[in-house]
């Protein structure tokens with residue numbers, strides 16, 4: 001894992017250099033879904049502190065098994081059904097997949113302080129969740145009016161493609177949506193396209209495969 005992390009850090013460094021950005025502007029989120037507790041502990045030992053998980057139920061089982069990770073922060077990056085919102089509010093520090101005002105209010109009502117990102121759907125793929133850009137101002141206002149919630153920014157998942165350049169227009173679009181709403185955080189970019197995301201302003205990249213290796217299907 002150390003070699004994989006070194007390779008990722010080199011890729012981040014060259015993307016930052018190309019974009020004239022500082023390394024500290026980009027948070028590497030280790031996407032540990034499907035991987036066992038031992039894999040997260042190994043990543044933690046290498047200095048990683050931010051973890052991304054996609055499935056509330058899987059993480060509910062895994063979290064109590066995590067030993068010696070007092071500074072770890074956990075981001076939910078998978079779709080959140082409202083009937084799992086209480087569990088999610090208990091388990092995670094950041095919910096990156098808020099896509100409605102109703103879900104925001106429900107999370108707020110559970111009474112746990114949470115960092116929030118709004119997931120935006122920028123393609124018309126059937127399977128994707130996320131808010132339509134036209135709904136953003138209303139959701140932003142709802143999150144900002146919730147005392148337990150701190151709105152950090154926007155998150156998106158472009159359609160998967162072998163070619164990272166295909167994602168660039170989506171990353172540009174997310175940045176342009178965030179600017180007028182004064183949202184500093186942009187969660188975008190995965191193992192195969194995070195350099196492009198950094199060039200377009202990503203503040204959080206979500207990297208799974210490049211760090212942990214390939215996943216079996218959930």
Ligand SMILES: *Cc1c(COP(=O)(O)O)cnc(C)c1O
Pocket residue numbers: 031033054077078157190191192206207208209210
């Ligand atoms: C699984 C996942 C990732 C990580 O994808 P990799 O290609 O393995 O880096 C990032 N973001 C989301 C939302 C995911 O579900």
